[in-house]
Amino acid sequence: MGKVVTLGEIMLRLSTDTGIRLAEAETFHAHYGGGEANVAISLANYGHDVTFASKVPANNLGMAVKRHLQRYGVSTEALLVGGNRLGTYYLETGVGERGASVIYDRVGSSFAQMEKLEWDLANLFKGVAVFHVSGITPALSLKWQELTIELIRYAKKAGCKISFDSNYRKKLWSQEAAGATMRKILPYVDYYSAGKLDALYLLGIAPINNQSKPEELSYYYQEIQRLFPTISVLYSTKRRVRSASANDLVGTLWMNQKYYESNCHEINPIVDRVGGGDAFTGGILHGILQQQEPQAMVDFATAASAMKHTVQGDCNPFSQQEVADFLAADSGKINR
Amino acid sequence: MGKVVTLGEIMLRLSTDTGIRLAEAETFHAHYGGGEANVAISLANYGHDVTFASKVPANNLGMAVKRHLQRYGVSTEALLVGGNRLGTYYLETGVGERGASVIYDRVGSSFAQMEKLEWDLANLFKGVAVFHVSGITPALSLKWQELTIELIRYAKKAGCKISFDSNYRKKLWSQEAAGATMRKILPYVDYYSAGKLDALYLLGIAPINNQSKPEELSYYYQEIQRLFPTISVLYSTKRRVRSASANDLVGTLWMNQKYYESNCHEINPIVDRVGGGDAFTGGILHGILQQQEPQAMVDFATAASAMKHTVQGDCNPFSQQEVADFLAADSGKINR
Amino acid sequence: MGKVVTLGEIMLRLSTDTGIRLAEAETFHAHYGGGEANVAISLANYGHDVTFASKVPANNLGMAVKRHLQRYGVSTEALLVGGNRLGTYYLETGVGERGASVIYDRVGSSFAQMEKLEWDLANLFKGVAVFHVSGITPALSLKWQELTIELIRYAKKAGCKISFDSNYRKKLWSQEAAGATMRKILPYVDYYSAGKLDALYLLGIAPINNQSKPEELSYYYQEIQRLFPTISVLYSTKRRVRSASANDLVGTLWMNQKYYESNCHEINPIVDRVGGGDAFTGGILHGILQQQEPQAMVDFATAASAMKHTVQGDCNPFSQQEVADFLAADSGKINR
């Protein structure tokens, strides 16, 4: 099993029960998560040696984050302690036609306010196969735009493969700013999670007409790869949102100059879709680390993502065996 | 924003969690609601100045009602305190093929036992644009049949528009009694919520053949209007009950001699359908008070009703902006 | 109403909320159940005089079992107290594509470790119309293979009709062992719950080609009856597992040399499917005891089974009237 470092912000999510609005809620459920932390947990569950690097405040919420990560066997040696606060967000769960609604309260967090790279980088990246980071990190501050690139360069030089998840969030930065930064990052990237919208609006790739055919995504993947030839793997999910309670999910992968796609998973009902994309990324990186065949890789990753939708919380708690059994099984039966 | 008075009974609902039967339940959820109170809350949430008139006992359940109404900004100045008890009902939530089951325990309530109009009517209706009442109130007692008409006459004279929701409940009175009373009420009514069944069985309108076509409802609306020409707006929802967990909902409106219909909302899963009709009425009255276009009015009202089905409790807690966003949005997405 | 004895193991089920995994669960729901106990409760709810015979430990878990059975009016006079422990199992509820997962922890239970028939059999079977037992009991130990046959012989001699539910569980014994034992049991059996898989793999009946047609099941039922001519009633459910949250259910019955089938119930969402088969058996035995027409019997039994899926817990808590109302009703409506 490979050694992996993921780095990013981790937040406290406060959510209500389905059918209860935030403004009347008497209790909130507490979950801890963030894109890179969720990927770290997936990989640790599959048996990899994973470290999550971040910064949390020196209080019991910081301790909660530490315990959350340790619970799944993620190393917290690079979890810095200090700064002012843990970023939080409030989630009013969607149901049926009504989508979820989110209030972000992440400004001023210990991680977002970092001014320099406080980790011992030489030590952090020693023997690491893959370094994973996402587009949320450079979106947190101008300083983090610099720091993210600095990190990636350092990791690349230290021999890591660079995994980057686009994860564009319009509430954090503009398409222009994101595009400019990403174009600086992508020349170092090996594995890139991005889709048609990233290609069109962040990377300025010209549109193509035949929509919603597999060929369409192949085109964008190829175009991205043409622009950034270090990228060897491209992947993303296609989600058909029937309602907040029912989605269809297909995983896609571009690898070895070929397009792969999983079967479609009808996810109904959705228990919690937060972290569904991260579970997919976790599955893909696992496949890469395990040197699986591309089709097996995208099937596994999509199954992992579909399974994530069936449990509360941001992270995917299933083991490699459980995902494999899910893939193999007729679905929905009691196993007795 | 307009000034509105609604008047009627408000009850304590005691319900079980989905999948738990009443006879084994260890806990009941408490909600307070009633048709006219629910309409009052909808309108207050949309920014109108609303008073709910009723009577509750001088104990902490009466206090609970007061706090429930105030929470949403409904004035409780006309909430009389006295009498013997708060009406209650028990709801065993339905699921899938199994419909909900209800035990009414409302006999002898403070409101039902009123013998005269104890409000200062002159004050109650001063400056009021719309007075809303439903067919449940005259069904509570012979005395209330008289009092309801007295109230409506007084309000009409005071310059209010009269809004009346048919709300026929066979457990409370016969079709004959209801029809006779409603025929006395309708000559004063401006806005009337009723459907085909009301037309056929309460108002004695002759049936028409071409069922389940829009033209059918137009016919009944026109016939009602012919009988009671003061009515300028007629409206109701058409609900296709796929199961206790999934309904299709369409709103209909007759206004300016024309029939309007909303898109169909596929409500799946239903979190709580109690109050769905009241949310629709609240939306229509809001449209009238705001002088919206009929199509916008019925679209908004149906959206509000569909949203109500996604939250626990009898009342619709959404603001005008939230309903408008829901109408505009692709449904079911996380907004981040 | 008839007098019935059912006999078997009853266990504590510890299950998690939907969307919560066992390994992270902070609370477990406790339910008590077992095939024969569930049938006993169904029949008691329909007004029959039912005794459940089993053995539970002399502690508060044994007391819990007693209270569970008494709550529904099942006699616990034949509930022996002693031995080492109550069998338990852990259920991680399935949802959508992800099936439920079960951990059995039933070895060494008070019932499974019984070495002889400790009941006063003469008294137990006095005046009893039907004795019901299932294939789980002989699967518990070699000793129980002997004891089960001994019991059935005794009951038969005492004038009881013998009801037997195949209930093959591959985790408990092999197809060979099960088939051998069942072939010893079936010559005494009057009412037999079994399906195509039992016919093929336990009873060695040759397969037939025209699959998924009603004629197919008729064939297997006839073949079974040919082998064991004392059997007068054969029945089972056909379940189409769309997902762990949605199943289609049809009840089938072979009686008076004729095949009967219920309408199909679309069960969506499933609240708890454990005990769904036992609820069907309870309905069939009720029909037999009431001498209902075969079609009414299978319709009632399937409705009872579908209703069971809408409530938490192993047993079917509905009364005969409630099942009848469910059958008669348009589904999914609020009854007010």
Added chain:
Amino acid sequence: MGKVVTLGEIMLRLSTDTGIRLAEAETFHAHYGGGEANVAISLANYGHDVTFASKVPANNLGMAVKRHLQRYGVSTEALLVGGNRLGTYYLETGVGERGASVIYDRVGSSFAQMEKLEWDLANLFKGVAVFHVSGITPALSLKWQELTIELIRYAKKAGCKISFDSNYRKKLWSQEAAGATMRKILPYVDYYSAGKLDALYLLGIAPINNQSKPEELSYYYQEIQRLFPTISVLYSTKRRVRSASANDLVGTLWMNQKYYESNCHEINPIVDRVGGGDAFTGGILHGILQQQEPQAMVDFATAASAMKHTVQGDCNPFSQQEVADFLAADSGKINR
């Protein structure tokens, strides 16, 4: 073990969690209880053959009552089904200095509105050793004042010992009315639960000076016995209310012309004091039926009452063995 019949009203109690007020509560806990029902359950738990006679409505709340009683092995053969409603009451649990507060909503219940004795009395009292009833029953209506006496006369004639619990409730009737009725009842009574306040205010016994000494209660017991010489056993608890969370409890007994008193139980914290008196009565009647020594009887009954305070709900769920172990044990230890 003896055969016992208790008769009275049983109600649904709706209570809030400690620290949550009724007017803001989102959930209520449901418990079923009533003085005579609670005594019935205590005695059934001790192994006696007990029937509880009452009347409940033909709905799922009536069913809930039936299941509650059956759960503890109380026969519901004399539980009539019919009438309008189940009496309810709301309990806002007290804590520390703040006492509990109660809203009664029991008017018009199926039991209270009974107009005649609908049971088959000959059958009801056949072979019954003790018939137990309390002063709440005649307080429910003028009709019930007659019916209670009629019942007691019938039971006495049928050979039952009559057990009567004074249970004076000032919210239900005046001291005058209660005193008059009780003076008609007491000439038939064998076992009487009453205290100093009953003696003074209901039975008009002259006060005595030396307060709070054992001799004081002896005086009142003797005076009562002098007036009603059929009474052979008198008993009650003395409760020192330190706060709503902490009480001291002593049981007292007058028997064989002698005064007995238990040790003092320091009950802290109180989990739920409702039914504490009924648990004491259950213990005394058990002692009588078992022909225990008076000191053992009052010790057992007081222990049972103290134990009741440590569990949620109206009834005492402990077995005879558990009460005996509690009496024998050093308190408060883990038994492992």
Added chain:
Amino acid sequence: MGKVVTLGEIMLRLSTDTGIRLAEAETFHAHYGGGEANVAISLANYGHDVTFASKVPANNLGMAVKRHLQRYGVSTEALLVGGNRLGTYYLETGVGERGASVIYDRVGSSFAQMEKLEWDLANLFKGVAVFHVSGITPALSLKWQELTIELIRYAKKAGCKISFDSNYRKKLWSQEAAGATMRKILPYVDYYSAGKLDALYLLGIAPINNQSKPEELSYYYQEIQRLFPTISVLYSTKRRVRSASANDLVGTLWMNQKYYESNCHEINPIVDRVGGGDAFTGGILHGILQQQEPQAMVDFATAASAMKHTVQGDCNPFSQQEVADFLAADSGKINR
């Protein structure tokens, strides 16, 4: 009843169940509160016309605050909507020897970041009898030190009595800064809540020797009044912290040149002590507005404070009648 304005920050409190630590908690309870908001609710519950002025963000947490205040009848006309976030804090409830622990996360809140007085002050203070503010507000920013004085001057000029609660919080500012600001505020103050520690460390009053005697507090109250002669009423509670679960509470009052003290309330167990001081202040201001006798005033206020400790949440939900009944009652009894 008088007209009152209170002004300050209101926050979301996220707390755990007793015995559950923050770092492992899966759910948080949500309560909304702040010193001045809590006082506003107390006064509204006693029947006064109260407005709470503050600023909350334009999201559903801001809406939650509005609904919380309205629920108790507090006017939210001066509740501004805007800015970045709602201040929050996390509370790990204390129990026994272990005190509560708090994580503040209030920096950058909509209220704290106000740069000018955005209310229409002329309208806000029109006809207002008392304006209440606390020492937390000037502690929020340098700007708020200015704004607080500006507000108080404006209110004073508009004819309000000024009520000021010292509420010194060492985590927000130093004793020097607090003392300097308070010395600027106190010349305008009429009713001042402060104690010995305020006198010593903020106002620089010389210590006196005879500790823990009533005379001691009289001395400090007199010294404060000597320095700031506009102050006509001084008050505070004396709390003996036996443990986090048990406190003794005495209310003290200096008025008409005389010292008054309530009886001691033994509060055990404490359900929630947050807001206990605000409930006391609410009681004192109610007494002033009602022109009660000083002894009655301090007795009522202390009772209200003691009652607050028995309920969850920051605010005191009891009515004037309930507090009066509590004062009159023997404590801890069921009232039936």
Added chain:
Amino acid sequence: MGKVVTLGEIMLRLSTDTGIRLAEAETFHAHYGGGEANVAISLANYGHDVTFASKVPANNLGMAVKRHLQRYGVSTEALLVGGNRLGTYYLETGVGERGASVIYDRVGSSFAQMEKLEWDLANLFKGVAVFHVSGITPALSLKWQELTIELIRYAKKAGCKISFDSNYRKKLWSQEAAGATMRKILPYVDYYSAGKLDALYLLGIAPINNQSKPEELSYYYQEIQRLFPTISVLYSTKRRVRSASANDLVGTLWMNQKYYESNCHEINPIVDRVGGGDAFTGGILHGILQQQEPQAMVDFATAASAMKHTVQGDCNPFSQQEVADFLAADSGKINR
């Protein structure tokens, strides 16, 4: 910080809410714990490098154990996976006079059924400062009596200090068997947790008269040390059980030929006393590893134990800093 290995069984505890009996409970709380696991977690929380060695089944309950330990930073490298089941026990929480009651269901567990030492012992004990085990392990089977001694010998030889907690459980073995085994173990032991009862009944030390004086315990400690001179540290807690809800706790220590005792902690209310002794042991071992002064050591350990009583669950979740702050603080205050 030192390196520590603890070894023993870990079980699933299923407990009810206070005031809810096992036989009626609808939910159980799940906690994982065992003496040696609890000590491991305490030491990990204090910053030590701790490994817990045990064996759990290859299912999600085994996974739950792993996640529980990892959450607190305990290494699970020596957590073997295999065998039949996880030992469980049921706890009905005590309250007031009523003690807790426990049902053990631990027979046949993966750990108890081990037949040989399956760990790589050379690796397990490499660089380990302290090896901790308790008297429960040899009580599990005759095989474990041998294996325990084998383990201790190996560890001793590998250079570990041996820590042994007597932990005598009469339900597992007789005093004779325990005494015989312990006398074989103690010659290897360095740190021994035992008290007067161990001295008298297991080790056969003659009693001494002056009870309940500090000198008494000194006598027994000295006698034990005389018999087993390798023991350098002896310790235990003295607990005065006022009730199941209130205990007084004093820690005692014999070290450097001197007796030390902590202050008395009044623990009221007790939230959960399970694991209180293990928290004390954890504190003592921390003191030893940190080379603290004996008085500081016993004060810290007793504080840690007292704190454990204030939280749910078997393990002590507090950090060294939190225990130190607790020791230093005036108790029971809100820290703001």
